Amino acid sequence: MTQEHRFIYLASQSPRRRQLLEQLGVRHELLLPNAAGDEAEDAEAIEAVLPGEAPTTYVERVTGLKLDAAVARHARRGLSPAPILCSDTTVALGRTIYGKPEDAHDAVRMLRELAGHEHRVLTAVALQVGPRRLTALSVSRVRFAPMSRAQIEDYVATGEPLGKAGAYAIQGRAAAYVEHLSGSYSGIMGLPMYETARLLRAAGVLAV
């Protein structure tokens, strides 16, 4: 029989992931790098794309690295045992990877490239349960309507694209330009409910 866990650690700075986990009714505590930044964790290095790396390989690899860092953090702090959850979201147009934009200018560039086309949103999830690591991948397709320069600049001026893969938030004003989507709405927002629930059930966190 699987062991029962009363709560999990969520190793994510993303408020969307927290909100989505709450939607599943899962009790959790955050497991974040400390604010002093003295734990030798470099988020930028973790998210660097390797030359020629395919988007799926990339998102799964980065999620694994995030979870490695979280497992080490958990051990360093001597915290009580509980599963640790991590996730990473990336946008891909063909083989081109779109992470979080560096600034407003970069956001405009990304949206100009995505507008009028269909792209994929890949979200990998990984759960560490003692020595076991459970993983899942959610792939969605989103088609953006063509956007004028003025529409893109107006959207970027809202500040919404910063901190979001592909420089947009489907849960925000960008919804106005989503012509069609297939896949997982929650996955696009950063934590696919169906896949995550499956992992949590396998780990004994969700009973049914």
Ligand SMILES: Cc1cn([C@H]2C[C@H](O)[C@@H](COP(=O)(O)OP(=O)(O)OP(=O)(O)O)O2)c(=O)[nH]c1=O
């Ligand atoms: C495409 C898209 C992405 N996003 C967000 C989800 C993720 O938070 C973010 C992609 O960045 P990530 O690197 O996946 O996550 P993060 O840096 O925000 O958080 P952490 O690594 O600490 O878990 O983009 C949306 O909120 N809406 C969208 O429509």
